[in-house]
Amino acid sequence: MRGVIALTGATGFIGSALARRLIQEEWWVRALYRSPSPPLHLAGLSPEWVRGTLEDRDCLEALVGDADVVIHCAGALRGITAADFYQANVEAVSRLASIAASRNPAPRFLLISSLAAREPELSPYAASKRMGEVALSKVSDQLSWTALRPPAVYGPGDRALLPLLRLMLHGIAPIPGCKDARFSLLYVEDLAEAAVKWLTGEVREKRAFELDDGHPQGYTWHEVVETFERLRGRRMVYCQIPESILNLAAGLNKTAASVIGYSPMFTPGKVRELRHPDWVCDNGPFRRVVDWTPKVRLEEGLRLTLGL
Numbered sequence: 001m002r003g004v005i006a007l008t009g010a011t012g013f014i015g016s017a018l019a020r021r022l023i024q025e026e027w028w029v030r031a032l033y034r035s036p037s038p039p040l041h042l043a044g045l046s047p048e049w050v051r052g053t054l055e056d057r058d059c060l061e062a063l064v065g066d067a068d069v070v071i072h073c074a075g076a077l078r079g080i081t082a083a084d085f086y087q088a089n090v091e092a093v094s095r096l097a098s099i100a101a102s103r104n105p106a107p108r109f110l111l112i113s114s115l116a117a118r119e120p121e122l123s124p125y126a127a128s129k130r131m132g133e134v135a136l137s138k139v140s141d142q143l144s145w146t147a148l149r150p151p152a153v154y155g156p157g158d159r160a161l162l163p164l165l166r167l168m169l170h171g172i173a174p175i176p177g178c179k180d181a182r183f184s185l186l187y188v189e190d191l192a193e194a195a196v197k198w199l200t201g202e203v204r205e206k207r208a209f210e211l212d213d214g215h216p217q218g219y220t221w222h223e224v225v226e227t228f229e230r231l232r233g234r235r236m237v238y239c240q241i242p243e244s245i246l247n248l249a250a251g252l253n254k255t256a257a258s259v260i261g262y263s264p265m266f267t268p269g270k271v272r273e274l275r276h277p278d279w280v281c282d283n284g285p286f287r288r289v290v291d292w293t294p295k296v297r298l299e300e301g302l303r304l305t306l307g308l
């Protein structure tokens, strides 16, 4: 066994991929879950489960225990107001980091942040991811830490992007972003691999690193449509959705969420993120300090995600 990793978010899309990869690499994974029983889809991998929430300091103390590394991947991705994101994306970072810093020796700390943190003014989610990084940097003297800023992550098990990807596979492409917008993408297993390589490397600088699949200058929506056309062997029907329609739909969703009481993903803040023209990453600084090379480009990643 290489050592003990305390992991949050292991029941989610990215965290479960991380847990699987870390266990394969013979790390002992101690993972937080909050549902009444440990999740079945990871049961075969047998992480050591600790039940509790990010809000419960005692649970987090038990989770961190004598760990060599803490990976904080849990996060809030749905919500309307700043308060909806603050607990999981900011306070929990402070709480976990202060617990880690109190240990002697202190475990290394990896935060799964987001490229959204680069543009905190766009949405409460983006602001919370930046504040999470700031919270971590406040314990800089006592911890060796790194934050990773992935762009949109996709892969098997992703619930957020799958409906759009399935629709595109059926030949319909409703394009929510601007025509000339460029954005990076990252296949989930490449993100897990980045974490694995970070574990075995030595990163001295305490900072956030952007990660992407290495496609130069990211993708345009047109390139995404072309990729689907190659996968389907047929032309697509695509249309640019006007910003006014997106705003109307997001506003209605926000109102419905407030009335019925669910946490929405598609909000006016998400529209501002979607309409942002530049979500292109530079993974150069990370690759200069960690021996990591992303392997999966969009066409192969879509095949793997959609089971083609």
Ligand SMILES: NC(=O)c1ccc[n+]([C@@H]2O[C@H](COP(=O)([O-])OP(=O)(O)OC[C@H]3O[C@@H](n4cnc5c(N)ncnc54)[C@H](OP(=O)(O)O)[C@@H]3O)[C@@H](O)[C@H]2O)c1
Residues within 6 Å of the ligand: 008, 009, 010, 011, 012, 013, 014, 015, 032, 033, 034, 035, 052, 053, 054, 055, 073, 074, 075, 076, 077, 088, 112, 113, 114, 115, 129, 149, 150, 151, 152, 153, 154, 160
């Ligand atoms: N998906 C992307 O494209 C993307 C891109 C960039 C960055 N990120 C970041 O990556 C991280 C994981 O995202 P994801 O897509 O895997 O999201 P996800 O599938 O929604 O998973 C979120 C995880 O966080 C846990 N969690 C949330 N609040 C919690 C709380 N109060 N107590 C305990 N656990 C809590 C969830 O537990 P339950 O299962 O119990 O709900 C789940 O395990 C997030 O920090 C996100 O900001 C995601």
